[in-house]
Amino acid sequence: MITILIGYMGSGKSAIGRKISKRMNVNIIDLDDCIEEGENMTIPEIFEAKGEVYFRKKESEYLKELIESKQDQIISLGGGTPCYGDNMKLILKATPNVFYLKASIDTLLKRLVKGKENRPLIKNISDEELPEFIGKHLFERNYYYMQSHKIINVDDFTRKEVAVKIIQILND
Numbered sequence: 420m421i422t423i424l425i426g427y428m429g430s431g432k433s434a435i436g437r438k439i440s441k442r443m444n445v446n447i448i449d450l451d452d453c454i455e456e457g458e459n460m461t462i463p464e465i466f467e468a469k470g471e472v473y474f475r476k477k478e479s480e481y482l483k484e485l486i487e488s489k490q491d492q493i494i495s496l497g498g499g500t501p502c503y504g505d506n507m508k509l510i511l512k513a514t515p516n517v518f519y520l521k522a523s524i525d526t527l528l529k530r531l532v533k534g535k536e537n538r539p540l541i542k543n544i545s546d547e548e549l550p551e552f553i554g555k556h557l558f559e560r561n562y563y564y565m566q567s568h569k570i571i572n573v574d575d576f577t578r579k580e581v582a583v584k585i586i587q588i589l590n591d
């Protein structure tokens with residue numbers, strides 16, 4: 420069974436995925452990690468050296484590979500993965516278990532202000548401009564995110580609580 424976690428940067432996809440993986444004893448794969456390993460560069464380095472268009476191309480390629488491997492696994496995607504090319508179609512076809520980790524702009528802001536420099540899309544945006552950027556970006560991306568099979572609100576819940584909720588749904 421494949422479980423896919425999607426959501427904006429800072430929504431907790433990787434951390435929650437790791438918790439689900441431990442509790443269910445299922446392998447976890449992070450698409451960003453796959454890209455970094457495959458390309459032998461960090462995500463910020465790829466953006467810097469090759470640009471976003473190259474990154475998106477690779478992101479789609481590695482996503483296809485992961486999905487085609489059809490192994491039992493939890494896949495945590497990058498924030499933008501569902502929003503480019505045919506990615507969301509592929510994701511929805513791969514499994515009936517696509518979870519959108521939905522966070523409010525306030526929650527995302529609190530989490531993203533720290534460590535901004537490691538996130539190429541927001542590193543050059545000032546703290547003052549960040550709320551408007553996230554608001555607009557999330558609005559555009561929601562079209563894709565909301566196609567998920569299940570929408571999980573992560574505001575006001577710990578990562579452990581969200582993981583437990585997802586496991587309950589998977590076991591139902």
Ligand code: S3P
Pocket residue numbers: 426427428429432451462496497498499500538539540
């Ligand atoms: C991106 C999110 C990042 C990473 C890249 C682009 C995005 O992943 O894939 O920096 O477009 O939102 P996380 O959501 O894991 O931070």
